[in-house]
Amino acid sequence: MNPTTITLHSQFRIGPVDERVFGGFLEHLGRAVYEGVYEPASPHADADGFRTDVMATLRRLRMTAMRYPGGNFASGYHWEDGVGPRDRRPAVRELAWQSTEPNHFGTDEYIRLCRKMDWTPMLTVNLGTGTPEEARNWVEYCNCPPGTRYASLRAANGHEQPHDVKLWCLGNEMDGQWQIGHVPADQYAIRAQQAAKMMRDTDRSIELVACGSCGTGMATYMEWDRQVLDYLGDLADYVSLHRYVGNRDNDTPNYLAVTNSIDRQIEEMDAVCRFVQAKRRSKKRAYLCFDEWNVWYKNHDANGAGKFAPHLIEEIYNLEDALVVAGFLHSFVRHADVLKIANIAQIVNVIAPVLTEGDKLLVQPIFYPFEMFSRRRAGTALRVALDGPAYDTRSHGTAPYIDASAIHDGKQLHLFLTNRHPGEAADVTARLADGDLVSAASAEILAGPDPKAVNSFAQPDLLQAVPFAEIAFANGQARCQLPPLSFAALTLNLR
Ligand code: AHR
Secondary structure: OOOEEEEEOOOOEEEEOOHHHHEEEOOOOOOOOEOOOEOOOOOOEOOOOEEHHHHHHHHOOOOOEEEEOOOHHHHHOOHHHHOOOHHHOOOEEEOOOOEEEOOOOOHHHHHHHHHHHOOEEEEEOOOOOOOHHHHHHHHHHHHOOEOEHHHHHHHHOOOOOOOOOOEEEEOOOOOOOOOOOOOOHHHHHHHHHHHHHHHHHHOOOOEEEEOOOOOOOOOOOOHHHHHHHHHHHHHOOEEEEEEEEOOOOOOHHHHHOOHHHHHHHHHHHHHHHHHHHHHOOOOOOOEEEEEEEEEOOOOOOOOOOOOOOOOOOOOOOEHHHHHHHHHHHHHHHHOOOOEEEEEEEOOEOOOOOEEEEOOEEEEOOOHHHHHHHHOOOOOEEEOOEEEOOEEEOOOOOEEEOEEEEEEEOOOEEEEEEEEOOOOOOEEEEEEEOOOOEEEEEEEEEEEOOOOOOEOOOOOOOOOOOEEOOOEEEEOOEEEEEEOOOEEEEEEEEEO
C-alpha cells in the first residue's frame, strides 16, 4: 500500500471538542441496571448496592453525560414509581422490553451513582404514556428548592439539596412504530412543545433535546426533524440522532467504511437545523445530540417474557466492531462544531463495552477505542488533510484506508488513526504545518489479524490496547507503521 500523509495546521480549527460527546446511556433494559450497575447482593456491591467492579472499569472511560432511564423504556415510565421508600415502590409490568420492573433503582439512586462516577445527569421524560405535566413535575422534583409539592417530596426522601439536572430529552424515538405512544411528527411536536414550555417555566436553566427521527433508514428521516424543530422553535437546544450499525453482509472493508455515512448523517441533520433556523429567521441554532450510537446487529433478543433482569441484547463485540466504534468517534471529533453531546448505547451488559457474569466482569474490544479517545479529548478538533490510498466500497462510496481525526490542545497534538486495510500495514506520516512534532508523550494501539476475534471469560485479554512504541520523528514529522486492522491513538509533543 502507498504511504499516507496527514497535514494539519493549528489554525485550521473545526471547534472545541465538547466533553459531553463522551457520554453513555443507562436504560432499564435487560441486565443494564440490575446485575449491571446495581446489584446489592453482589460481593462487589458498595453500601448503596452499586457494583464497584463495574464502576471501577467504567471510570476508565471517563464518561460525561449519562442518559437515563431509556430508551424505549422511558416511554412507559412513571418516575414517581421509582422514588421514596423501596418497600413502597410498585413492581410493574414493563412493556418496552416485556420485563418486570421492581423500581428498586430510580431517580435518587441514579443521581447518587452519577455523583460517584462524576457523570452529568441527563434524563429522558416520558412523552409516550406520560403527560407534559408529569415531565414538568420531574423537573421540580430534581431541580427546585424544597417548599413546593415535588421538591418537598425529594427533600422528604432524604435529598434536601436539588439534584440540579441540566439536560433533559423530550421523549425517545417517537417516530418509531415500536415506541409506546408513537405518534406522527405534528402530534409529537405538540406534546414536546407543551412539555418543554412547562419544564422550562419550572427551571429556566435546563437544556432540552428534541427527539429527532430515529435513524437514516426511517421514512420520517429529515422531515420529522424539520417539522419538530420548526414547531418547537427556540425551545429546542439540541435535536437527537440515533444510529446502530452492523456487518450484516459480512463485508469487512465495506463495514469499516460506515464512517462515511455517519459523517453524512451528522451533516444532513445539521443542515435541517440550519434550514429551520434560517426559515424562522432565528438567532437560536439547535445543535446535535447523538444520544444513541453503537454497533448492534447480532443479538435482537428483546422479549423479557415477564422476567426481572432478563438477558436481552447482550451483543458480543469483535475487533472489526471496535474499529467501527473508533469510526464513530473520528466522525464526532471531525464534527466538533455541531455535535455537542453523544451517548454510547449502552454501558454495561446491554450492547455494552462491559459484561458481567455472576461476580465476573469482561471488557469487550469496543471499550478500548472509547478509552483511547476519551483520555485525549481535551482541546480543539483540527481539520485533517489526508493524502493516501483509498478503496471503493459496496455501500459507502470511496474510503481512504486510513481514517483519521486530530485534537490540538496548544501543547500537544492527539492523533487518532485507523488502518482499515484487512491485510497490509500502512505507512503514515503526520506533520503540523506550523509546528514541529518532536516526541510521543503516549501512544496505544488496538490491533489483531482476525476481524472476528473477541474477548471471552476464558480469554479476557485477547484484544486490548497496548503501548505503541514504533513512532519515528524526523524533520518535525512523525512517522509510524500501522498494522492491518488497527486503531492507534497518539499524543505527540510539539516544539
Ligand atoms: O438502546 C436500545 C434501544 O434502541 C433503545 O431503548 C431505543 O431507543 C433504541 O431503539
